[in-house]
Every structure is written in C-alpha cells, then in structure tokens.
Amino acid sequence: xxxxxxxxxxxxxxxxxxxxxxxxxxxxxxxxxxxxxxxxxxxxxxxxxxxxxxxxxxxxxxxxxxxxxxxxxxxxxxxxxxxxxxxxxxxxxxxxxxxxxxxxxxxxxxx
Numbered sequence: 001x002x003x004x005x006x007x008x009x010x011x012x013x014x015x016x017x018x019x020x021x022x023x024x025x026x027x028x029x030x031x032x033x034x035x036x037x038x039x040x041x042x043x044x045x046x047x048x049x050x051x052x053x054x055x056x057x058x059x060x061x062x063x064x065x066x067x068x069x070x071x072x073x074x075x076x077x078x079x080x081x082x083x084x085x086x087x088x089x090x091x092x093x094x095x096x097x098x099x100x101x102x103x104x105x106x107x108x109x110x111x
Contacts, residue, residue, distance in 0.1 A: 036097035038088045045074040058084035
C-alpha cells in the first residue's frame with residue numbers, strides 16, 4: 001500500500017500522511033525504506049513505543065500470527081493521542097508492511 005488518509009478532528013495537525021513504497025519516486029517526498037510502518041509516521045515498527053497491554057482495548061487486538069496482542073504504537077493511529085482506539089492492523093492489504101486506507105476520527109474524539 002502507499003497511503004494512509006486520516007480524517008481528523010478540528011484540523012488535527014496531520015490530516016494526510018503518506019507511506020511510500022521503496023519502488024516509488026515522487027519529487028520532494030522521500031522514499032520509505034522501512035520494513036514496517038503501518039501507522040505512516042516514519043518510525044520503524046521495532047522502534048515504536050510499547051502500548052499499555054493493561055488497557056483492555058489494546059489487549060483485545062490480537063495478532064493472528066502470534067496469538068498475542070499487538071505490542072506497539074505502529075499498529076495504531078496516533079497512539080499518544082488516542083491509545084488503541086484506532087487500529088491500523090487491517091490497513092496493509094498487500095502485505096508490504098506499509099499502511100494504506102482511510103481512518104475516520106470523529107470530531108468529538110477524545111485527544
């Protein structure tokens with residue numbers, strides 16, 4: 001996948017983020033050479049902060065490959081702002097490790 005469109009509340013700082021495949025070359029936009037960046041924040045998944053697995057919302061999001069909850073912020077939109085409220089775990093249809101699709105965040109979302 002190539003992109004993640006966030007529809008965010010009240011002009012949230014980042015309405016649109018791009019995750020680019022290493023085969024693409026857009027002028028002015030750096031290529032994405034990360035192995036996994038599902039939340040399109042430019043941070044390699046292995047370097048993302050751990051999520052609070054004591055939070056039931058985080059604990060219920062289970063990785064089918066491991067049978068364990070998804071361990072870090074790469075699997076969620078703006079984890080520091082929204083916790084595990086908006087997972088991106090189903091936004092990598094082509095399996096390239098880069099997220100793509102739309103996530104709608106309602107205007108009254110708790111930040």
